[in-house]
Amino acid sequence: MAVTIREVAQAAGVHVSTVSRTFSAPNLVNAETRERVIAAAAELGYRPNLAARALTTGRTNNLGLIVADIANPFFPPLIKAAQSYARVRGYQVFVADTDEDPRVEEELIGTLARQVDGVLLVSPRLSNAAIARLGADLPFAVVNRRVKGLPAVLMDVGSGAGAAVDHLAGLGHRRLAVLGGPRSSWTSGQIRRAAGAAAERHGVDLSYHGPNAPTEQGGYRAAAAVLEAGATGVIAYNDLVAIGAIEGLAVEGAEVPRDISVVGVDDTVAGRLNHPKLTTIAMPTQTAGRAAVDLLLQAIDVAGSGTVQMILETDLLVRESTGPCPAVDRRA
Amino acid sequence: MAVTIREVAQAAGVHVSTVSRTFSAPNLVNAETRERVIAAAAELGYRPNLAARALTTGRTNNLGLIVADIANPFFPPLIKAAQSYARVRGYQVFVADTDEDPRVEEELIGTLARQVDGVLLVSPRLSNAAIARLGADLPFAVVNRRVKGLPAVLMDVGSGAGAAVDHLAGLGHRRLAVLGGPRSSWTSGQIRRAAGAAAERHGVDLSYHGPNAPTEQGGYRAAAAVLEAGATGVIAYNDLVAIGAIEGLAVEGAEVPRDISVVGVDDTVAGRLNHPKLTTIAMPTQTAGRAAVDLLLQAIDVAGSGTVQMILETDLLVRESTGPCPAVDRRA
């Protein structure tokens, strides 16, 4: 059995409460005694039992981190950043994957609820109403979703999508298409809205195709519809969808960027290594992971600390998957 | 405050222990009473406090999962599989990233020790001795490392590396190079050993270059040395290193696969999307994640359940980054 506070107390010749104080409020204990306790603890290899501590303090020093799909390359850098920052702040983190299923998401929140001090919802698939309801019981911070009353980190993909439309319009494209992501994705909505607005500004056409699975498969399947719509410029929900679309287009005989231009979102390794290298909207995932933990801890420490909504810039990275509009309509 | 067992007991008109039994040993309680308790619990939204339960039972129903680098594309599919399978078995999992640092790894194990029932060490960077020592206190399962007395899941990268050498020798290559990974990586050692043996069998030359960081950077930096050695066939520690090496070789004027062939390891998306598409040794990461959780739970349930070492097959996937040895030595 593991070493408990009692054994340390005995070894140091003090009462358990003194040992407890030595670790949780060292200034309340005589320097000399403190030394003795610390020595005894080290000697025995004492490690406080966090679960037991949680029982009395109500603080677990654990966080939950819920994402749609750990294997989607968008998430790992965010998870890594969040985890590593949380550790620095003294928290361990439960990571859970919902497989894009809102019901799993809700169930996960329930299971985690009593073993964490707060939960980070990254690109949630739950409805705003559900999140708000659950958020009444447990501190939340949300990434890529705006929920009334909850701290949020938003990556301003809208401005990126606008820039992408500017870029495509500047290259002479007059018919654009947006390949949306999952129905409940806030990011997808932002892209659609902002691209629509920018298209209108430029007086170019824009069609919407979705929802699609946020995977290569999803993009691959949507390729035909894009061609159908006669678009020569595409903005995809994410890099994976963009890559899938490029494959799908190739099958249909359309080459990127010669015949059609494609823009991704996320700036994942996948996009960087794809051939052609993806023009993409870079998302500040690591900053977001860290910032979200920051906001969450703040919400935990001072309940009702106001609702900070942090907006992070995104960047359009022009690479090889976009080019000038072909002079003649490919479909003519 | 959250609903406790006491409130449920009161609402159902029974004693707390009956409520407890209703959930942990339902067959010990009268069907009728059980119904009443369950109804009351549902009504109040009762969720047992796992931490409190852990205090009495000594079982947390939590697992730790420690990896070298969450953002390395090798890990996410494994993490996902492990997490999802653990959930099915009723366990939540703490995921932690050591940033390739053995000291962080050891510290993490210490912090996690009292809040989990066992820890999964994936591609650990700690020495065998350290792992064995820590494993005395806490159930471990290890992936890609063989530690005496601990359950392990091994991906047989050695046979893959042998196949890669066969493949390269078959293409006429007579000077091969291995680009190793981190010093403490078991996988790296296996590759080196197996490639060496196979090279000897074929009577071809094989040089070793390492250790390298398990990243594109690492491969990029190693490219010059490969050329220096006059190798025309390379087996890299992982896909990332392979991709970096290809870039580095390009800078030095060597084109893949025309001038030199490169084989990766892992079969990550990155390799599949790279140009040229990477010939690589596919690792069964998802199977491994699931199997490791299985072994770990087994070790937890029946202490000293014997040391199962599970060996998983790997596959050589021939794609575009390998080709025939150039007729004339490029360096001649």
Added chain:
DNA sequence: GTGAAAGCGCTAACAA
């Protein structure tokens, strides 16, 4: 500055 005692939410003998 230190000890005593109560209690966090739950489970596990033991009684009844």
Added chain:
DNA sequence: TTGTTAGCGCTTTCAC
């Protein structure tokens, strides 16, 4: 089948 009781490891008043 159900209630009673003690106690898991720790923190936190309250006395001294």
